[in-house]
Amino acid sequence: MQVHLFDHMDEKTLDAICERLKTALCTEGTFLVCEGDLVNEMFFIIRGHLNSYTTNGGRTGFFNSFRIGPGDFCGEELLTWALDPSPSIILPSSIRLVKSLSEVEAFAAKGR
Numbered sequence: 001m002q003v004h005l006f007d008h009m010d011e012k013t014l015d016a017i018c019e020r021l022k023t024a025l026c027t028e029g030t031f032l033v034c035e036g037d038l039v040n041e042m043f044f045i046i047r048g049h050l051n052s053y054t055t056n057g058g059r060t061g062f063f064n065s066f067r068i069g070p071g072d073f074c075g076e077e078l079l080t081w082a083l084d085p086s087p088s089i090i091l092p093s094s095i096r097l098v099k100s101l102s103e104v105e106a107f108a109a110k111g112r
Contacts (some may be wrong), residue, residue, distance in 0.1 A: 017109060024108040032098040033075060038091040041108045042075035048104030050074065054096035067101070074098045078109070 024043060026032065033039055035054060050068040068074055077092040 020109045021107040022110070024104075024106045026100045026104040026106070028100055028102050030100045030104075032100065033094045033096070035094055035097045037094050039075050039077045039081075039094045040091055041110050042073060042078045043106040043108050044073045045070050046105045046107065048106075049101045050098050050104060051101055052096050052098050056095075068098070 021044070024041075026048075032041075032043060032050065045068060047070060051065055052068055052074060053063070053065045056062040056064070074096075075094075075098075077094060081088075081092040
């Protein structure tokens, strides 16, 4: 209920997502996903912090970073892919690199 992404989602969809969640623990310095890799999990952060970096596909001179913490999420490319009425068979690629800054506790939803 603390994840703003779900503020306007109907209860049936929320229940379906919650059924697929598993607890995940990451130690400090763990890479959850790297830019360009296939996204096979979406993480909903309960405790701890991560940094998210992107170069927009390696575009020269482009760099963006921000901090992810409790109530935030990463791997939303997977959700967008899953909600597409005609998704491709191939999982989506990550648009960023996500690395834990501390020990992180999260709920993880796997794509396949």
